[in-house]
Amino acid sequence: MRLSQSLLTTQREAPADAETLGTVMLTRAGYLRKIGSGLYAHLPLMNRVLHKLERLIREELDPISQEVSLPLLQPESLWRESGRWEAYTRSEGIMFTVTDRARRQHALGPTHEEVALDVVRGLVQSYRDLPVNIYQIGRKFRDELRPRFGLLRTREFSMKDAYSFHADPDSLREQFEAMSAAYTRILTRLGAEWRMVEADSGNIGGETSREFMVLAAVGEDEVLYTPDGQYAANAERAVSRATPAGPSPFSGFQTVDTPNTTSVAAACALLGCETAHMVKNVLYDATFWQNNTDGQGGTETLVPVLVSLRGDHSVNPTKLHNAVQERHLGTLTRLELAEPERWAASALPLGYIGPDLPDSVLARQSGLSPKFLRLCDHAAAELRDFATGANRVGQHVTGANWRTDFALPERADLRQAVVGEAAQHDPAQPLQSARGIEVGHVFQLGSKYAAAMGATFTGADGQPKLFQMGSYGIGVSRLAQAVAEQLSDERGLNWPACLAPYTVILTVVDIQNAEQMQAAEQLYGQLWAAGIETLLDDRPLRAGAKFADADLLGIPWRVTLGRGLSSGEVELKARRSGTQQTVRLGEVVAKITEASR
Structure with missing residues (x-):
């Protein structure tokens, strides 16, 4: 490709709305153009990067999966069959929906579990036809609340999604490991620093899932890991050993006046105890949607959730969401801290609530559950002689114990693990933290979807069996930018050879010099003939601007054709290392061929 004939315009300044280094460089280098919020045009260079990434993914997946569309x-x-329509349109609200001329609703696919299962259940009748693994690479649509960070969070994006179907859990686990190994090879080939971590399964579902994170300061996810390499998890999922609370200063149950102490810190300061000796009780509003039995419409119910945990701990929103959803009160569409205005009629003693706050305080009204859903974090459940609210404004109780003074609510892992806490597998291993960009996620779904959609095959015993299912995703466009985020420097992009849109850029110092242009044209042809993808910078710009653009574009090799041609020499520069050498014109093809092996 000749740059004088290409759709390429580079920019010296960063776009005002570019929030990350990768976004800045991809936009300045002419790879992307923003069209609207969360919407980007992939320009020629970006398309070449994505096609190379797709080719790499296919090389790793084709031996174990079949491509479909x-x-x-x-x-x-x-989506109604699987039970996810309300979750995606009401709870997360990320699914675009459209209505056709017959007034039938459709989804613009954010993911394809339902469709893939529908295809397989119609074609696979016997256990003899299993396992089956299919994948596709294409566009997905998600109505992101806050599109940002370029291609890292967009409304339309390129994704590789795969789905496997099995006769039994052992076969599913085997394929889960095979797909994880394929992801490992893909990321290793890219040369990026990455980590595989335990993850929450979210609305996709299943008991086991793993995320693949490219480490970068701009990453929206926090990864908690141990130095020994034996544990890594998304902070949403991470577990740890709670730091011991130590001996309580209280003995014997009593009520204490604590005016103006609505915060844990203020109450503990007045009571003379550590925050770890306090059980705080936090009120949440959970909204559930329950479909009507006739499938037409449904009703919303607000359930107040009372969460008890240690005063020095914080609630992990994802763990709480999962714990509440697991109580099967309907489809959880919203979970948020209680708004004081909502509960004004109930006269709740906010700031002084105890774990035994009676259900009778709830005002009787339509759509409101008459009872609290009560949950207690494991660490809080282990406390003895603790302090907590007395359910009266300006008072706490001290020296309290579960089962003696308060009924112990349902226990669940609800707290947020934090840096410095000891790992569960080894107390000598403290949790450390890194930021990561999620680029891949693999799930063992089990029979979740098959049970909901009545998808069965005939087993070896002649009886109908539910499909065991796996789901495996890679954000293709997100992965490309994640690599750009990690490998870019102050001069521009710095692609690994396997992703670079071109391997070599030929920079002609003076296009008016016939000798330089003739040598460039000849070398351009020789490189392409040798299978080396090459750009020819034949634009009428000064040499310094061309050199800056070569670095900005991130092409692995730059060949400069200038005054040295009078001696039959050119300059060869490696973008990654910055090393430069003078070589004979006739040696360029061999040098680059050897370096690219």
Whole structure:
């Protein structure tokens, strides 16, 4: 490609709305152009990067999976079968929906579990036909609340999603490991620093999932890991050993006046105890949607959730969401801290609530549960002689114990693990932290979808069996930018050879010099003939601007054709190392061929 004939415009200044280094460089280098919020045009250079990444992914997946193409437009009925329509349209609200001329609703696919299962259940009848693994690479649509960070969080993006189907859990686990190994090879080939971590399964579901994180300061996810390499998890999922609370200063149950102490810190300061000796009780509003039995519409119910945990701990929102959803009160569409205005009629003693706050305080009204859902974090459940609210404004109780003074609520892991706490597998291993960009996620879904959608095959015993299912995703466009985020420097992009849109850029210092242009044209042809993808910078710009653009574009090798041609020599520069050498013109093809092996 000749730059004088290409759709390429580089920029000296960063776009005002570019929030990350990768976004800045991709936009300045002419790889992307923003069209709207969360919407980007992939320009020629970006398309070449994505095609190379897709080719690499196919090389690793084709031995274990079959490529298909599933429709982006998905019938509402399939999502109703799985039970995810309300979750995606009401709870997370990330699914675009459209209505056709017959007034039937469809989804613009954010993911394809339902469609993939519908295809397989219609084609696979016997255990003899299993396992099956299919994948596709294409566009996905998600109505992100806050699109940001360029291609890292967009409304339309390129994704590789795969789905496997099995006769039994052992086969599913085997494929889960095979797909994880394929992801490992893909990321290793890219040369990026990455980490595989335990993850929360979210609305995709299943008991086991792993995320693949490219480490970068701009990453939206926090990874907690141990120095011995034996544990790594997304902070949403991470567990640890709670730091011991130590001996309580209280003995014997009593009520204490504590005016103006609505915060844990203020109450503990007045009571003379550590925050670890306090059980705080936090009120949340959980909204559940329950479909009507006739499938037409439904009702919303607000359930107050009372969470008890140690005063020095914080609630992990993802763990709490999962714990509340697991109580099967309907589809959880919203979970948020209680708004004082909502509970004004109930006269709740906010700031002084105890774990035994009676259900009778709830005002009787339509759509409101008459009872609290009560949950207690494991660490809080282990406390003895603790302090907590007395359910009266300006008072706490001290020296309290579970089962003696208060009924112990349902226990669950609800707290946020933090840096410095001891790992569960080894108390000598403290949790450390890094930021990561999630680029891949693999799930063992089990029979979740098959049970919901009635998808069965005939087992070896002649009886109908539910499919065991796996789901495996890679954000292709997100992964490309994640690599850019990690490998870019102050001069521009710095692609690994396997992703670079071109291997070599030929920079002609003076296009008016016939000798330089003739040598460039000849070398350009020789490189392409040798299978080396090459850009020819034949633009009428000064040499310094061309050199800056070569660095900005991130092409692995730059060959400069200038005054040295009078002696039959050119300059060869490696973008990654910055090393430069003078070589004979006739040696360039051999040098680059050897270096690219």
